[in-house]
Amino acid sequence: MAGIIAPSILSADVTKLGEDVALVEQAGAKYLHVDLMDGSFVPSMAYGPAWVKQLRPQTDLFLDVHLMAVHPENHVEELAEAGADLIGVHVEATPHIHRVLQMIKAAGVKAEVVINPGTPVSAIVPVLSMVDQVLVMTVNPGFGGQAFLPEMVEKIKELSAYKAENGLDFDIEVDGGINDKTIVLTAAAGANVFVAGSYVYDKKDPAAKVQQLMDLTK
Numbered sequence: 001m002a003g004i005i006a007p008s009i010l011s012a013d014v015t016k017l018g019e020d021v022a023l024v025e026q027a028g029a030k031y032l033h034v035d036l037m038d039g040s041f042v043p044s045m046a047y048g049p050a051w052v053k054q055l056r057p058q059t060d061l062f063l064d065v066h067l068m069a070v071h072p073e074n075h076v077e078e079l080a081e082a083g084a085d086l087i088g089v090h091v092e093a094t095p096h097i098h099r100v101l102q103m104i105k106a107a108g109v110k111a112e113v114v115i116n117p118g119t120p121v122s123a124i125v126p127v128l129s130m131v132d133q134v135l136v137m138t139v140n141p142g143f144g145g146q147a148f149l150p151e152m153v154e155k156i157k158e159l160s161a162y163k164a165e166n167g168l169d170f171d172i173e174v175d176g177g178i179n180d181k182t183i184v185l186t187a188a189a190g191a192n193v194f195v196a197g198s199y200v201y202d203k204k205d206p207a208a209k210v211q212q213l214m215d216l217t218k
């Protein structure tokens with residue numbers, strides 16, 4: 001099955017966000033990755049539920065919300081009401097990951113657990129049967145444009161093997177440093193949803209980049 005490309009608006013031009021979103025939608029992307037950063041869980045700040053609410057009527061893209069915030073439970077309801085299709089929560093951000101994932105599902109939204117590069121797969125094993133998607137960070141979260149961490153390929157393979165051995169059903173997303181080379185490596189390791197920020201939006205032709213990435217996962 002062809003991979004899903006999720007352009008990250010972290011690297012888009014906020015002064016023409018509508019145009020930048022339309023470009024990738026017309027190019028065939030199915031997901032739009034929206035990074036929410038609180039300046040505490042990660043050093044930088046970006047977007048918020050109000051952005052999700054404004055984006056919702058502008059696009060049919062699946063809104064894949066990556067929540068990088070402490071106390072993620074405080075934002076679930078607002079994000080669901082704003083129109084998020086999926087909410088991703090870092091296992092490192094809460095002592096109550098099970099409860100937060102339950103809240104997300106109860107709000108009628110797809111649930112994702114996210115792991116940082118320093119967190120092993122074993123940390124999320126207890127919740128793997130309840131998630132729709134797992135996000136394996138391939139950079140340390142907080143900034144776009146960082147270099148892919150090649151050690152993460154083994155982690156994706158480990159997660160993919162665990163999924164197959166246990167008959168589980170979730171998508172495996174990767175985020176950080178995804179380009180025409182790393183998408184091939186991560187797809188071969190078992191990932192099927194690919195976030196790409198700077199690779200898509202820092203180039204002259206975002207639509208061509210989305211099409212190239214789609215072709216590379218066929």
Ligand SMILES: O=C(CO)[C@H](O)[C@H](O)COP(=O)(O)O
Binds near residue numbers: 145195
């Ligand atoms: O979650 C993120 C950063 O924390 C972004 O989604 C990610 O960095 C995308 O940017 P790039 O593709 O340029 O690495």
Ligand SMILES: [Fe+2]
Binds near residue numbers: 008066175
């Ligand atoms: Fe992200």
